[in-house]
Amino acid sequence: MSKKLLAPLACAALALTACSAQGDEAGGGLTVTANSTDRVPMDAVVAAFREQHPDIGVTVTYADTDQLQSTLRTQLSSGTAPDVFTVWPGNGNPAALELLAPSGYLADLGDAEFAGRIPEGDRPVTEYEDTTYIVPVTYSGIGVIYDKAALTGLGAEEPTTWSELIDLCGAAAEEDMSLLALGNQTPWVTQLITYALAGTTVYADTPDFDERMAAGETSFADSGWKTAMEKYLEMEEEGCFNDNPLGTGYEASISNVVQGRSVGLVQVATTLSQVQSEAGDAELGMFALPATDDPEQTLMPGSVSAAYGVNSEASDPQAAMTFVEFLGSAEGQDIYATEGGTLTALPDDAREIDPALTTLTDYQSQGRTVPFMDQRWPNARVQQTHFNVIQQLFAGDITVEEALAEMDDAYLSE
Amino acid sequence: MKRYTWRTGVLEAVMIVTALIFAFPVYILFVQAFRPADDTGASPLVPPARPTLDNFAQAWNQASLGPAIVNSALVTVGSIALLVVLSALAAYPIARSTRTWSRVTFALFMLGLLVPFQLALIPLYQTMRDLGLLGDPLSLVIYYTGVQMPFSVFLYTGFLRGLDRGYEEAAMMDGAGPLRSFFSVVLPLLRPITGTVIILNVIFVWNDFLTPLLYLSGSGEQTIPVALFGFVGQYVSQWPLVFAGLIIGSIPVLAVYFAMQKRVIQGFAGGLKG
Amino acid sequence: MAPHAPGVAPTKGGGPPPPRGRGRTRPHHLSVPWWFVLPALAFFAFVVLVPALRGAMYSFTDWDGLAREYSFVGFDQYRALLADKGARGALLHTLVIAFAVTLVQNLVGLLLALGVNTAIKSRNVLRVLFFAPAVITPVVTAYLWKYLYSPQGALNSALDVLGLGAWAQDWLGDSGIALWSVVAVIVWQFSGYSMVIFLAGLQSIPREIYEASDMDGAGPVRRFWHIVRPMLAPAFTINLMLSLIGGLKLFDQVWVMTQGGPGGATDTLSTVIYREAFQFNAFAYSTAMAVVLTLFVIVSSGAQYGYLARQERKNA
Structure with a gap:
């Protein structure tokens, strides 16, 4: 038996070395990691980049948010992170800019061509201590993505006030549909409606809410967040959502819309392409979720969504910068946004925009957007607590007061 | 070996039913894998009318x-x-x-x-x-x-x-x-x-x-x-x-x-x- | 952990009796080359022991998993652990899962083994089939079941078709039953595993014993309880140990199906450890929890093994 083992063992060892040598050559250029949700746009960008720079090899590894954050952090702490990688803008997230930059893991991108073109409103989340560390690539917002045919089928138009919204929920229920699909089984989905509502209930009256929170002058419990959560639950009571939102995940919520069981769903704009790819020819639209009966007050959460940073210890900083500049160039941004069905983060007036996204661009140009709230939170625990308490609220396990108290505790914990 | 009595037959039936219940998730797995893209609205229990290998290729x-x-x-x-x-x-x-x-x-x-x-x-x-x-x-x-x-x-x-x-x-x-x-x-x-x-x-x-x-x-x-x-x-x-x-x-x-x-x-x- | 305490004579039965030869004519003590263990020990120490010790060392620091520097903080992390409400809930869930899985999976496995070990014609096919789920990646089965459990998923549809529509639930979304739904998946996946171990035990029971009990007129239940069960003691030991340890350390399936939700209803020590380390930068805190989990596993499996070994000796 021993002889029979030696041969395959030797072969395996040889093959492995051959494999890794091959791997070295393929990965000898730039290493990049990106979110699997961005596979299509990133592949397209890399292809275009290689045409312009055939001498720079690029290897991209994809993983979903969860794995991405855990592997990236392990690699960073061990000094083997890729050259270019996904960084989340602002804070409040395990792989966010403000968690990585202080430890010196990110390269300074202030001299890059695109740095000057980052809109003022986005600078708080792309900069740390006045230095730009990431290239913002897509801009996204949170609103109701819906099937236009389904809405007209209800004989209605996009609701602009809270009362219209609730009425619409009833109208849909009569047709045995739910107005909004809700995938609260998937943790990151739980936050979207709170954000959409809080944009108006909190920031319309208190635009400097985040600064005041940071200074300890206010708290979640003591603010429009309470109204937002109460309205969230009110929507549930009024039958706005599909049955069993806690047993419905992100994927299933999309299916609900695609298969006509729901009219739409509250999601980030980047989900538009996902829904479209499943819905085929159906025409989709997007509107801001109203929170009050005054349409003028409505604010949409909108921020830089996908962004990339450069490893401060990249083996070839020159190549990394070239790639990142390509991501920040009009061409790179256009490819990424078109293939991914999103908006570019760096404004480009010449660009043609998906009609479904016009609401978002309108709000953006009118300055009626609010950054995604977690980007301004001081640690990752707040967001996770938010996910948790929303699920508990829906399970009826806690009250709104308790939920907000937990979020306040998390905010202060680190 | 042991004799095959009517009781054994009953046991066999029970075991087979149990096996079918056990195999149910795997059945669903295969049914879905062979389902063509335009058929997704159908009930997950029903085998696709026109099974396809497209999903596998893709x-x-x-x-x-x-x-x-x-x-x-x-x-x-x-x-x-x-x-x-x-x-x-x-x-x-x-x-x-x-x-x-x-x-x-x-x-x-x-x-x-x-x-x-x-x-x-x-x-x-x-x-x-x-x-x-x-x-x-x-x-x-x-x-x-x-x-x-x-x-x-x-x-x-x-x-x-x-x-x-x-x-x-x-x-x-x-x-x-x-x-x-x-x-x-x-x-x-x-x-x-x-x-x-x-x-x-x-x-x-x-x-x-x-x-x-x-x-x-x-x-x-x-x-x-x-x-x-x-x-x-x-x-x-x-x-x-x-x-x-x-x-x-x-x-x-x-x-x-x-x-x-x-x-x-x-x-x-x-x-x-x- | 071996189903066999050192010092007790090995049970015979490995095959045909050894051939008679010169080896049998004198008490030949084989010199046992102790250095055979070295290569295995080297790999083990390098991959498991040393890193685990280093990891445990981190639990006495405040390392956040990311920063380049950290400092020693003594038992602070452990103190924080005792005060953490979420961690206590996770501990409870971990215990529930471990014990529920151990109980149900072994019960089902035993029943299946008893059923397969009879004269039924399909026993070989059944044996292969029941074991098959254990071979599939846990993450794959978790994804499959997540799909099956969804409110419009195959399980509720099947119940509907069978006229049991009233039993349809939000299997993973209802915080009251989510934990049990997870247990059910583990049982589905690994009952075949337990079955195979019990089968091996059953098949090692000499036929004479069955025949003797038949002559005594013992009914199937009495026969099982007084004769078969004691002879299955080693099988019970292995199965109960493996499922207890596995249940306590469970991670993949819970993470994929519920991520510990809804609202923490299915959080286990393993999921909390993972989250603390990789989502909250609290790496030192997480290793403190991992150390506690390890101690827990050691203590409970040690206790279980002690009990089972005594049972085995009693019944041998």
Whole structure:
């Protein structure tokens, strides 16, 4: 038996070395990691980049948010992170800019061509201590993505006030549909409606809410967040959502819309392409979720969504910068946004925009957007607590007061 | 053998129904994998009217399953080969000697069975980095050999303890070195349990996810679970596609299982004697 | 952990009796080459022991998993652990899962083994089939079941078709039953595993014993309880140990199906450890928890093993 083992063992060892040598050559250029949700746009960008720079090899590894954050952090702490990688803008997230930059893991991108073109409103989340560390690539917002045919089928138009919204929920229920699909089984989905509502209930009256929170002058419990959560639950009571939102995940919520069981769903704009790819020819639209009966007050959460940073210890900083500049160039941004069905983060007036996204661009140009709230939170625990308490609220396990108290505790914990 | 009475017939019916219930999820898995893209509105219970292999083809391409299978296979074969030889080797003195050192060593190995993966994860990663092994599938071979050593030693020790010494003594040639004796005499006697060791380790190594993701990131290399999950992450709501990919990824292990399942049972039977 | 305490004589049965030869004529003590264990020990120490010790060392620091520097803080992390409400909930869930899985999986496995070990014609096919789920990647089965459990998923549809529509639930979304749904998946996947081990035990029971009990007129239940069960003691030991340890350390399936939700209803020590380390930068805190989990596993499996070994000796 021993002889029979030696041969395959030797072969395996040889093959492995051959494999890794091959791997070295393929990965000898730039290493990049990106979110699997961005596979299509990133592949397209890399292809275009290689045409312009055939001498720079690029290897991209994809993983979903969860794995991405855990592997990236392990690699960073061990000094083997890729050259270019996904960084989340602002804070409040395990792989966010403000968690990585202080430890010196990110390269300074202030001299890059695109740095000057980052809109003022986005600078708080792309900069740390006045230095730009990431290239913002897509801009996204949170609103109701819906099937236009389904809405007209209800004989209605996009609701602009809270009362219209609730009425619409009833109208849909009569047709045995739910107005909004809700995938609260998937943790990151739980936050979207709170954000959409809080944009108006909190920031319309208190635009400097985040600064005041940071200074300890206010708290979640003591603010429009309470109204937002109460309205969230009110929507549930009024039958706005599909049955069993806690047993419905992100994927299933999309299916609900695609298969006509729901009219739409509250999601980030980047989900538009996902829904479209499943819905085929159906025409989709997007509107801001109203929170009050005054349409003028409505604010949409909108921020830089996908962004990339450069490893401060990249083996070839020159190549990394070239790639990142390509991501920040009009061409790179256009490819990424078109293939991914999103908006570019760096404004480009010449660009043609998906009609479904016009609401978002309108709000953006009118300055009626609010950054995604977690980007301004001081640690990752707040967001996770938010996910948790929303699920508990829906399970009826806690009250709104308790939920907000937990979020306040998390905010202060680190 | 026992007689086949009407009671046996009833039992058989009950067992078959139980098996069908057990197989229900797998049935769904296959039904969905063969479902064409335009049929997704249909009830998940009903087989597709026009089953298609499109999902499989697409999954194969999109998830780059070909190179991943090769990597998975190489890592698996390499680790299993090392595990079989080294754990059998180690089990021999442990099983045959009742001295303190033998008991302590065995206890030490068993301690390894109890440790949750998160404890050792990052320190080991840093060591691999320091040795320049990251991005090289060899790091995975080393990892799996170490991580599965306790369980393999456990299986071999149990079996060896139940094996009558008479075999070795009868067949041992005088003057042969211990290593040679081991390989030519003892190892062949271990064939039943080796089957178990192989199949159980193949299952673990093939299906492991987080470690290959961590060690091979950025090298362009993937193993099957990593490839499948990048794939699932992208096509997350297209279950037919996802399931087709999952099936493809599971085929190699299932093939080995069906080929060796007799050995598995025998191996367990042997392992129990100890 | 071996189903066999050192010092007890090995049970015979490995095969045909050894051939008579010169080896049998003198008490030949094989010199046992102790250095055989070295290569295995080397790999094991390198991959498991040393990193685990280093990891445990981190639990006495405040390392956040990312920063380049950290400092020693003594038992602070452990103190924080005791005060953490979420961690206590996770501990409870971990115990529930471990014990429920151990109980149900072994019960089902035993029943299946008893059923297969009879004269029924399909026993070979059944044996292969029941074991098959154990071979599939846990993450794959978790994804499959997540799909099956969804409110419009196959399980509720099947119940509907069978006229049991009233039993339809939000299997993973209802915080009251989510934990049990997870247990059900583990049982489905690994009952075949337990079955195979029990089968091996059953098949090692000499036929004479069955025949003797038949002559005594013992009914099937009495026969099982007084004769078969004691002889299955080693099988019980292995199965109960493996499922307890596995249940306590469970991670993949819970993470994929519920991520510990809804609202923490299915959080286990393993999921909390993972989250603390990789989502909250609290790496030192997480290793403190991992150390506690390890101690837990050691203590409970040690206790279980002690009990089972005594049972085995009683019944041998």
